[in-house]
Amino acid sequence: MIEFDKFELKNGLRVLVHPDNSTPMAVVDVIYDVGARDEDPEKTGFAHLFEHLMFGGSQHIPVYDEPLQMAGGENNAFTTNDLTNYYCQLPAENLETAFWLESDRMLSLKFSKKSLEVQRKVVCEEFKEHYINKPYGDVWHIIREMAYTTHPYRWMTIGKNLKHIEEATLDDVKAFFRKHYNPSNAILVVAGNVTTEQVRRLSEKWFESIEPGNKVQHLIPDEPAQSAPKRKTVYADVPLDAFYKVWHIYPRSDQRYYVTDLITEILSGGGSSRLFQRLVKEQKLFSQIECYHFGSHDPGLLVIEGKLVKGVSPEEAEKAVMEEISFLKENGITEVELEKVKNKTESAMAFEDMSLMNRASSLAMYELLGDANLINTELLKYQSVTRNDILLISNEIFREENSSTLYYLSKQKS
């Protein structure tokens, strides 16, 4: 049981406190309700570029990192398609330093031209390092474009291309800040060796005078139901042929999300999972195979991807995968398998909760989803899943017309 308190400041900022006096540390986590899905299709990669700029100085503080390091703290941030999360950890005695820093950059940034110029380059290098200079690095650009026709999940957080990042202007930066970075669109979580009263006092002192701003409605077009299968073959300079197949799934807040999560565990959650045992060990068609889903807020994708053993054709590999899928759709799973994936979920959650940082960011994430107490109740949602749910949902998801398939093949053969 993770205990927490919650209150709201006059300007609408939601604050959650998770006291834990067994640690000498405190964690401050701020989520802004903005991600790559909120971007203009002609200006992609912006939410993430902006995250970099949040470290380039705020209205009253020339740089973010140094004072925090002086207070014995560390920090980082990440951007997803749905949200942007900033977190820092520091000795609890120095908690106020984090309030000072976080509130000032929520109040206003410095909007430095130099910072924008440098961070544009840094992000371009990040783009190259992860998506260009790596074998298979562009796979998700291709698949997202295939699977989504309408929803902004069709581009990645890093952006569609380097050009969008290079063209970002200071005016774009200012407009983005005004719209999304304010108390109405943020959640503050403080965890560790703190008290709720202390956090309330500090929150009122540092955050309450910030203009509330307007709650942003996410005007995001729904992805229409897919009615026909999509397929594509790409040849690239890679050593091994790879197979990818994705299916549309459910929003994060839907009960069927939990069923889907367990289906991915059944298929590839470890050495005793179905795809690994059948296709890697017994049939030796893949040298590795994985099944997972994007834990995205709007309907995401379930993925099966694998590298083919040399000499195996992609058609043969796909056929074998689909035989496993058909078997699942016809026969469902055993009671033992269900018990196994539930146990695994319970254990994974317990290990995750060991870290104070994880507890803080989970609280922020769940609050953004609408209910911070999911941190305590979500396990029940998994435990309520039945074999019949798995059977039904497998049949709903794994329809060929709901899928996109990519053969990503080694050029050396073509």
Next chain:
Amino acid sequence: MNRTEMPPIKDALHFDLRLKPYDYYELHNGVPVYAIHAGAQEVLQLELVFYAGNFYEPQKGVAAATNFLLKNGTQHRTAFQINEDFEYYGAYCNRACYNETAVISLHTLSKHTEKLLPVLEDMISNSTMPEEELLIYKQNSIQRLTVNLKKSEFVADRLINGYLYGTAHPYGMSSMPLDIEAISLEKIRAFYEKYYQTGQCAIFVAGHLPSNLMELLNRFLGGLKLSKPSFTTPNIQPSPAATKKYRVENDAQGVQGAIRIATPFPNRHHPDFKKVMVLNTVFGGFFGSRLMSNIREEKGYTYGIYSYLQNHIATTAWMISTEAGKDVSEAAIAEVYHEMLKLQSEPVEAEELMLVKNYMLGSILGDLDGPFHMISRWKNIILNGVDASYFDESIRVIKSISPEELQQLAVQYLQPEKFYELVVV
């Protein structure tokens, strides 16, 4: 309220940093157990450390293959059954092979410990190392390796280690597909018998420990033919390369260079080691370091640049590592040397040093949080054969080191001509 003024802070120099002592036991067979009982979550981490790393292998790749195959079949269980036994209880059993040691680790809800220890016992004493499993292992390792060999970062790490230690030394050695192909079943089975079945083993366990844990460990592991490690490894001399500078093309289409700049450095027993940890932090050891401030935050040449001391036991190296745009790689290297020379010629300013000290101490304080972190610090101390006071001594050094000492160390160790330099595109 004045937003331009930083709130008062408690200086990290005043933090009382202590590493919780471990409990020590020995099993009937002499195997030592180091235990930390702490934490709110009812979970446990158990690590069986064997002296079965690359140092002991008769042929490249044998130690890693043996370690991998521990989970792939015993006289009583198939690979599938072993996995199923762990996964049914939501537990994770992993194995990893390092240079001196090789590890089998278990992460589980504490309540399932008794169910899972028999599986570990079976793996240690009854593995059969099936031929079929070795063939799959070889095929899949080779495939993974061919993908990695396309990555400039991966290739750069292998090459720089080869220059530093020589490719015959375990720290500098790396396998090619042909080496993996050549691993034989006989060698693996012999290695298993000598270094696992009748090997030297130490146990590190942390978390919410069951009250009868020692009885359980004795019941399942105390009767095996294992012995207490001597905590020493064979002395293999490195033979560093003569040439210092290298430029390698790995991928004609590459858009970034993987840059590695490194020099040999003594191990943790050397009196300067703890001090150099502080100098390294100033230089490239954290986000506010000289290298990161200059080469990322000022010039935008890279997404990130770090320097670090490699985590080796026998001897080690000081390494600078980054991926930078192809057209700015040479400029980035020039800046690295520029920062070395600056540390030699000017003492670090008091304010900057204070920041680094506070950062390091705050970070250690955070890192002592939770039983897994604590045991990992102790494991490092024990496996490196340093004194139990090593942790306290490190803290003392961080708190007391002066700008003059740091400058002296920079003059002594940060000499550009002593460094190997490599760019892989």
